[in-house]
Amino acid sequence: MPKQTFLNLPEEKRRNIASAAIEEFAEFGFEASSINRIVANSGISKGSFYQYFEDKMDVFKYLMDVIAKEKTEYYKGKHPPSANLGTFEYFHWLIKTGMEFNSSYPRLVQAISRVLLAEGLYYGKDLAEYHKMSTDGITMMIKQAMENGELDPSVDVELAVIIMETWTNAISTYILNEGMKQKDVMKWLRSAKTREKIDKMLYVMEYGLRKTESQFVAGI
Amino acid sequence: MPKQTFLNLPEEKRRNIASAAIEEFAEFGFEASSINRIVANSGISKGSFYQYFEDKMDVFKYLMDVIAKEKTEYYKGKHPPSANLGTFEYFHWLIKTGMEFNSSYPRLVQAISRVLLAEGLYYGKDLAEYHKMSTDGITMMIKQAMENGELDPSVDVELAVIIMETWTNAISTYILNEGMKQKDVMKWLRSAKTREKIDKMLYVMEYGLRKTESQFVAGI
């Protein structure tokens, strides 16, 4: 949603502005972020900013779109280990690949998660569509798992979505917080210890989900 | 941390100020909340506000202390169903009783969770001590569970804390968001359907934790 003037800008200038905005959101969150500071840190004038973007939300949405596009590219470059993965294995792969991606853009991811997980939780309205996109994706995966017979059809879909979303967020937050402390994020992320921790979290979700639901299905 | 002048105030005036602050934080979050509005809505003058509190954070901390005290009282009034509960049963009871408490002060809880879960996640510093309190509590419970033989001693304590915290937050958020839509929160909270949903979430956590860890302990 940035205006055409912004898209016409030379690559470097665009990157300067983007990274100033990223730093701002990552440090202050959405509400407390200041356009004045973004402008000052990216070396453009106030007037130019308004020739590029509508307002603060417009820059933020631009960042969202950038990361969405890059992430899609990233996933296209990678491929699941096997063509016929079960839904849970696929979810594992999705999360892990996502984490690797996040680690290559830690500051950008931090900025966006901060706004989405924090203020977005309550603000709704402006960011509702983005939340719906992820909810819909997970819902489809769960229905897929049911069709494949991996999950009992009587499973509470709404609940399963909450559970998977909760875990995705929890793992992202954990990686983001811990990862920022490391000198070499990628190395840390790929270390056996870190991978084991992520695996454990995912298994907590998966086995919990399987066992609980089958137990409830059994009528206990 | 409010000043003595505030504590000397008549009950009703104090309650007016508190509820104006609660509404403000619940609606705008911490950063975007305005002392000017709080002052206007509680019918006191700006000067008085600064005679009662240091600043915005001071009011917020006051609310935190109020709820901490009231919650402690509430737990004292209730008693676990049995004296010799296992740690997991005890955790269930804690969460459920906590939810009932939260439903009696929905707006206050909403205000506080909003700031703690959202901005608090990243802000750290000012609110770190409150986070540490809950972390310490959960850590103690987990070590207790180990002593009781409910959890293998090789369980990763740090991980278990993250898992239990994640679920506590997820359930609180769910109840808060859904509960606000109901006309009669307490009735909704006590309905079989709601209780079942909470139960399921807790079992997802519990069984996941038990099974995962024992599996990893087995060396797979």
Added chain:
DNA sequence: AGGTCATGTGACTTCCTGGTCATGTGACCA
């Protein structure tokens, strides 16, 4: 009655915010 002191008040200052707009600049074209 006069004095004291804790409390209440809101106009005021200072600062920063988002947003506008008249003016300036320079690449391109006729």
Added chain:
DNA sequence: TGGTCACATGACCAGGAAGTCACATGACCT
């Protein structure tokens, strides 16, 4: 060369923020 047009600029505006302070009030004591 002169004209046009997209883009750049920062002084400027209105609004609202946090925080201060000189003054008002009134309960209580001597």
